[in-house]
Amino acid sequence: MKIAFKKIGAQTKKVDVSKEGLRIEGTLRRAQGTLVDLGGRMSGEVEVECIRCGESFSLAIDEDLKLRLSDGVYRGFDEEADVVEFYDGSIDMEQILDSESASIKLDYHICPKCKQQEGDDNGSTKETCE
Template sequence: MNIQKKINNIQFIGSSEKKGDFYLVKGKITGTLEVECVKCLNTFERKVDEEVKYKIVKPPYHGFDDEYDIIEQEKFDLEKILKSEIESLKLDYNICEKCKNKEFNKEF
């Protein structure tokens, strides 16, 4: 089944397939996100363009998958997954253009 979900400036386009008691979700997350630079703490817009693969399973899950990120949910909720992905991107090591080439005090 083709699926599309948008939250603010971030969009997911992909597909889901039910396989027994779990779902396989493949797609792409695109858009722009306001993030904070880890060096100067100023906010800036980060372009997002990521391929994602999720295996949605009911908890507790004790397996492993090399190809898919495992997400435990009682009920398949793409909006919750996308919001979590957005928060993860905000907490990433984001560096603005001004700080990319600056030398900062380094401890040796």
């Protein structure tokens, strides 16, 4: 799915794309100048490799996504969001999915089996539910 930067004006544009089990639902909104903000949610599953045993397992993904998309080279630094550059005047949603899934794969992951063996000895943190 490709969307021309030109087509994103004052009104937001909804996107809903999925590839290889990963899905992005969100909206594109014109920021300043050549920048477009993508805000939404990423969900699904990504196949990752356990750093302990090397086995691959599928990791459930459900997180907020915030990206700043640049029409051409972006020469600034953005603290609020990661910037993704596109060079042909259009936003390639598949490219975003690919790079998000690639960056998830680059993280350290421990499979449920190894986690269980590890037990609670690494000082488990309790997350508060909303």
